[in-house]
Amino acid sequence: MTGPLVLIEPYANRLGGHHQHTLVALAQARPGSLVIAPRGLARDAVAALSDAGARLVTASAERRAAVLLAAARLAAGLSAAGQRIFRSRRWPRRLRGLPHQITLIARCLTEASALRSARRLESGADAVVILTASEALHGAAALLGGQPHLRFVHEAVTTEDAVVRLLGRLAHQGEQQVIAVYPTQAVGDQFAATFPHLPAVVRAFAVDDGRRLTDAERDGGRTAFGTWWSRAIRSTKPYSRDGGPCPPSACTRCRVPSQRTCCAWSTSPPTQPWSPAGPQSVRNPGS
Numbered sequence: 001m002t003g004p005l006v007l008i009e010p011y012a013n014r015l016g017g018h019h020q021h022t023l024v025a026l027a028q029a030r031p032g033s034l035v036i037a038p039r040g041l042a043r044d045a046v047a048a049l050s051d052a053g054a055r056l057v058t059a060s061a062e063r064r065a066a067v068l069l070a071a072a073r074l075a076a077g078l079s080a081a082g083q084r085i086f087r088s089r090r091w092p093r094r095l096r097g098l099p100h101q102i103t104l105i106a107r108c109l110t111e112a113s114a115l116r117s118a119r120r121l122e123s124g125a126d127a128v129v130i131l132t133a134s135e136a137l138h139g140a141a142a143l144l145g146g147q148p149h150l151r152f153v154h155e156a157v158t159t160e161d162a163v164v165r166l167l168g169r170l171a172h173q174g175e176q177q178v179i180a181v182y183p184t185q186a187v188g189d190q191f192a193a194t195f196p197h198l199p200a201v202v203r204a205f206a207v208d209d210g211r212r213l214t215d216a217e218r219d220g221g222r223t224a225f226g227t228w229w230s231r232a233i234r235s236t237k238p239y240s241r242d243g244g245p246c247p248p249s250a251c252t253r254c255r256v257p258s259q260r261t262c263c264a265w266s267t268s269p270p271t272q273p274w275s276p277a278g279p280q281s282v283r284n285p286g287s
Helices: 018-029 043-051 063-085 093-121 138-145 162-170 172-177 185-194 215-225 227-233
Strands: 005-008 034-036 055-057 127-130 149-152 178-182 200-202
Touching: 005 018, 005 093, 018 043, 034 093, 043 055, 063 093, 093 127, 093 138, 093 149, 093 162, 138 149, 138 162, 138 172, 138 178, 162 172, 172 178, 178 185, 185 200
Parallel strands: 005 034, 005 127, 034 055, 127 149, 149 178, 178 200
Antiparallel strands: none
């Protein structure tokens, strides 16, 4: 892959976790990458990304992107207010869950805004990747954003209610413009039941920084964090990002309509990049 890489991280403003670490690691592996952070960037990440030669974008690059981001912020505000109002268990469950449904819509609009900016700023990108994508409204994000892309879906935090499911069905054609990437087969199986037609692969979300977990540390993590930890780290093997601008061991190539390549981590040994013929050949975890 010789073209630029577009990395979208909606949570680049958060401290800790994988958000900054993975974003910086990929930017270092692909100098000249375009990094889009619609909610801003943590101070430490700004310095590291600048040193890596990445181009940083935290504002909307066109009018439609700005409108989508403004709508996303409005929805996020409504969700936060709703969570405060309906916090008490005396409210019906449907009302208590409403703010979380609005959150899913807000995340979709944020992603769509970033995708619009990516399309405007780097129309010839090798890949457009959302590193921490929403667990819902995959097709809607692609249609509103006008940009085929690859999206890492790490877990299901909020399940869809009737209204969000309806919105998803209306935008189901957009699902063929994306490829979802799940960190483990267990997570893939969970989403396959809800999104049976969404093209998807299972690939480890890990960047090797040379500090591997020992077996004792993994066992301790499973004990401390329970079921989620076991599901999230099982069969996950990080591979080095050294040895070139985008080594085959760290990239999975997949041809999506109107987009040449998508970059993802691969759990396979360092061999040649995988290149399916099209979205229909991308394995769906539920198939």
